[in-house]
Amino acid sequence: MTTPTWTNPIIKWIDYRLPIFTFTQHHLVEYPTPKNLNYWWNFGSLAGVVLVIMIATGIFLSMSYTPHVDYAFDSVERIMRDVNYGWLLRYLHMNGGSMFFIAVYIHVFRGLYYGSYKAPREILWIIGVIILFAMMATAFTGYVLPWGQMSFWAATVITNMFTAVPLVGEAIVNWLWGGFAVGNPTLNRFFSFHYLLPFIIFALVFVHLWALHVHKSNNPVGVDMKGPQDTIPFHPYYTIKDAYGMGVLMLVYLAFVFFAPNFFLEPDNYIEANPLQTPPHIVPEWYLMPFYAILRAFTQEFLWIPAKVLGVIAMFASVGILALLPWLDTSKVRSARFRPIYKQVFWLFFVDCLVLGYVGANPPEGYLILLGQVATAYYFLHFLVVMPVLGIMEKTRPVPDSISAAVTPGGTSGKEDT
Amino acid sequence: MTETATTGTPADAEKSRRDFLLVTTSTVGVVGTALAAWPFIDSMNPAADVRALSSTDVDITPIEVGQAITVVWRGKPVFIRHRTSKEIDESAAMALEDLPDPETDADRVKKPEWLILVGICTHLGCIPLGQRKGEPKGEYGGWFCPCHGSHYDTSGRIRRGPAPKNLTVPTYAFIEDTTVRVG
Numbered sequence: 001m002t003t004p005t006w007t008n009p010i011i012k013w014i015d016y017r018l019p020i021f022t023f024t025q026h027h028l029v030e031y032p033t034p035k036n037l038n039y040w041w042n043f044g045s046l047a048g049v050v051l052v053i054m055i056a057t058g059i060f061l062s063m064s065y066t067p068h069v070d071y072a073f074d075s076v077e078r079i080m081r082d083v084n085y086g087w088l089l090r091y092l093h094m095n096g097g098s099m100f101f102i103a104v105y106i107h108v109f110r111g112l113y114y115g116s117y118k119a120p121r122e123i124l125w126i127i128g129v130i131i132l133f134a135m136m137a138t139a140f141t142g143y144v145l146p147w148g149q150m151s152f153w154a155a156t157v158i159t160n161m162f163t164a165v166p167l168v169g170e171a172i173v174n175w176l177w178g179g180f181a182v183g184n185p186t187l188n189r190f191f192s193f194h195y196l197l198p199f200i201i202f203a204l205v206f207v208h209l210w211a212l213h214v215h216k217s218n219n220p221v222g223v224d225m226k227g228p229q230d231t232i233p234f235h236p237y238y239t240i241k242d243a244y245g246m247g248v249l250m251l252v253y254l255a256f257v258f259f260a261p262n263f264f265l266e267p268d269n270y271i272e273a274n275p276l277q278t279p280p281h282i283v284p285e286w287y288l289m290p291f292y293a294i295l296r297a298f299t300q301e302f303l304w305i306p307a308k309v310l311g312v313i314a315m316f317a318s319v320g321i322l323a324l325l326p327w328l329d330t331s332k333v334r335s336a337r338f339r340p341i342y343k344q345v346f347w348l349f350f351v352d353c354l355v356l357g358y359v360g361a362n363p364p365e366g367y368l369i370l371l372g373q374v375a376t377a378y379y380f381l382h383f384l385v386v387m388p389v390l391g392i393m394e395k396t397r398p399v400p401d402s403i404s405a406a407v408t409p410g411g412t413s414g415k416e417d418t
Numbered sequence: 419m420t421e422t423a424t425t426g427t428p429a430d431a432e433k434s435r436r437d438f439l440l441v442t443t444s445t446v447g448v449v450g451t452a453l454a455a456w457p458f459i460d461s462m463n464p465a466a467d468v469r470a471l472s473s474t475d476v477d478i479t480p481i482e483v484g485q486a487i488t489v490v491w492r493g494k495p496v497f498i499r500h501r502t503s504k505e506i507d508e509s510a511a512m513a514l515e516d517l518p519d520p521e522t523d524a525d526r527v528k529k530p531e532w533l534i535l536v537g538i539c540t541h542l543g544c545i546p547l548g549q550r551k552g553e554p555k556g557e558y559g560g561w562f563c564p565c566h567g568s569h570y571d572t573s574g575r576i577r578r579g580p581a582p583k584n585l586t587v588p589t590y591a592f593i594e595d596t597t598v599r600v601g
Contacts, residue, residue, distance in 0.1 A: 047423035082421060138525050153544070157565070162542035179468045189462065243568075276495050278544040296566065299580055306582045308541065407537060 015175030031237055032231035034219035036407045040114075041217065042245035043107040048205060049246055050100045050253075055198050057093040061086075067191035069184045072147035073272040097139055098264045099253045101287035102136065108322075113346055116218040122326040126209035129323045131204045134197055136288065136319070141194040143285060146186065153181045153282045154335065155190070158302065161295075164309040181275065188229030196416040221406045222334030223399060230403040281363055289360030290353050294318050296364050297376035321383045328383055330391030338397040342390055349382045366410055428573050473601030475593070478532065484506045488537060495537035495545055496588060497561075498598065501572060505559065506530045509573035519584045526587050534598065535574040536588050539563040541581035546570060563586070566583045 004025045005013040015021045064083045066075040088400050090111035108128070111117055117125035140158060144151045159176050163169040178185025217227065224229055232238075250252075256263055264286060268279050298311040336343040350377050359372035400406035419550075426491040474491045478498060481487055486499040509523035510530075527533055539546050546561035546568070547553040555560030556569035558577045563570075568579030588601045 028566075157542040157544070161543075165545075177464075178462055179464050179493055183493045185465070185468065264502050273491060276545060278563075278565060282544070282565055296580075307580060308582055347591070 007147055016381050027234075028239075029233065029235040031213070031234040032216065032225065032228070033234045034217055034225055034230060034403055035232045035237075036218065036219050036403050037223065038220055038357075039241075039245065040068075040106070040110040040401045041219075042242055043103045043110060045242045046245055046249050047100060047103040048308065049249070050096055050103055051198070051205065052202065052214045054093060054096045054100060054338065055202070056158055057089045057096065058198065060193070061089050061093055062191075062195065065191075067145065067188050069147060069273070072145065072187060072259070076146045082091045088257070091257045095253060095256045095261065097285070098287065099140065099249065100135065101139070103133065105247070105287070108132070109350065111218075112325075112349075113336045114218055114220060115222050115329070115336070117326045118329065118334050120215050121211070121218065121330065122214075124208060125326060126210060126323045127204060127208045129206060129319065131201055132319060132322075134201045134204060135202055136291075138194060138197040138201065139285065139287065141190040141197070144187065145194060145270060147273045149273055149277075149279050150266045150269040150273045150282070151183060152273035153278055154284060155186060158281055159186075161315075162309075164306070164312045166309075167223075183275075218334065219403060221403060222314065223338060223401075223403055225405065226402045280300060283361060286361070289358075290356035291315050291318055291360070293356040293360035294376045294379065297372045298371065299373075314380075318379060321380070325383065325387065329387045331394065331396070333396045333399055334390075335399075337397050339390075339394055340397065341394045345382070345386055345390060349379075352382065374402065433506070438561040453581075454500050456543070471598055476598045476600065477596060479596045488549050489600070491588065496600055497533070497535045497537040497549060497574075497585075499533040499535075501531055501533050505572040507512055508559070509571065509575075512571065512573070512575075519582070521573075521575060521584055525582070526573050526575075528590070532598070534588065534590050534600065535573060537561075538586070539565065539568055539578070539581055539584040540576065540585065541568055546585075550601065570592055 003022060006015055006021060032125065043396045061079065064079050064086060066072055076090070079090050081087075083089075097408050111125065111128070116176055144155045149324070161180065162172045162176060165172055174180060176186070177183065178189060219225075266283060271279075283289070292315075295311040295315040297312060298307045301307050302310060331339060331342065335338055336346055355371065356379065359368050359375060361367055364372065434474035457599065468485040472492060474489060474496075475496060476487075478491050478500075481498065481500045483500050484502050486497060488495045488497055490496070498594065506523075512523070514522065516541045523530070537545055537549070541563065544563050544565035545573050546556075546563040547554040548570075554562045554564075556571075556577075558571035559578075560570040560574060562568070563581065566580045568581035569577045570581075570585055571577050573584075574587075576582070588600050590598055593599045
């Protein structure tokens, strides 16, 4: 990459003092990107777009929202009925949460399929896992703010998990609540965290991109870029591709906002929180259901560790284990395209996640208890046994020499430049 | 700094003095920062006004035998049940080895006819059913938690389901024969 020479004197003056134009040129315009990225590579930038929409709608919603147990529910209804376009802001924000998780989950599964987590992108991947944790915390605190029945009882059930901590569990929960039950101090601080965390996510996304731009994007064949013949500049090729993807995302997103705004929401959350009555069936939002199923899969104590503690540990571990994947996956080949068995194992894992989601959505009764336990066991087996063993045993298909060799018929690297 | 006298060259002595200063300064800095964090952390603990609401007086005269009421103490539901003699006998007769969290009924009540419990399931904090007429009381005649299916007996002890412990007995005292102070 060469340092561009600016001709406009104002740009030149600024860039000499703060090289933002050179930075933009390097990282958004001529930034070398693999020429073979498919549409699965859209979802990182789509998640970024949704993050910006969430922060924008959230800032304006907060101007009309009251974080007090006596007013929170009514202030949300006032946003819906009286605040100009309040309904739009709220429905964009509410459904935006689901869109964010859809985009990020596809982004994660893209990484799993094409081995994007492998050397030298481990830290990039781990930052992504941290972002996922921060997103879950943000989504959970946000779900509590409307102070409906699901809000209150989700807050109660989730914070009660910390009572599983030996000895100091009770003290921790009282500290989290700021009282002896979920109440006004809890709502206040959840609002504070819900406002804070998205900016932390924003900062983490910057670090994520920083790490990305060191070794640049992985690609569908999983072979490193070997020279200019393997790349195209980010602009206009991928700016236009991302813009197209954004158009499709907005169609889906706005279809929910305008035609099925409560599709993802539990109707019980339109009943104001009542600390003396538990709804018959407490469920988290859809994007947390697989983890909820893992939490509930533990019904027996093991090695004197109570079932509740095991469930909580397993639930956090189910996300945290992703951070270890770069070392658990022993295969030298990145992309599933050249790993015939992993390609099937990947889809098996995907189905396992869907099964966990289904179990998490339903009351733990009858065969669902066993199904949840089997699916949880397989979830961890996938990471702890299948990935390490498969990497050693699997006979991979020959990997192309370069991106060009793989995507240009009959071509070898560098040919099409002439 | 006696050890500097025993080390070799003046350069080495200088180096170990520098190391010592660096380590002590960093340690004081880290400890100081950690201590400064405490007021922030402690500000999230229950505030004085929240702690001040720590007791509730309840007039128990209107509760007939077999009835139960729910009162609020520190934002939590407290169950007060006027037990029947059959319930008292059943609870007292229960063999301890058959209980997941063994406790005698006598240890859980001050007066056998009055059972006073924090009405929060020890699993994940839902409110068990069984207070009102017509609500399921579970298989052991006490309470049933609808969230994850825990059954409690007529002493509020866990008998079946994922909850690890018996329903908590709050601190309480009979300040008169007809008044209970919870907390």
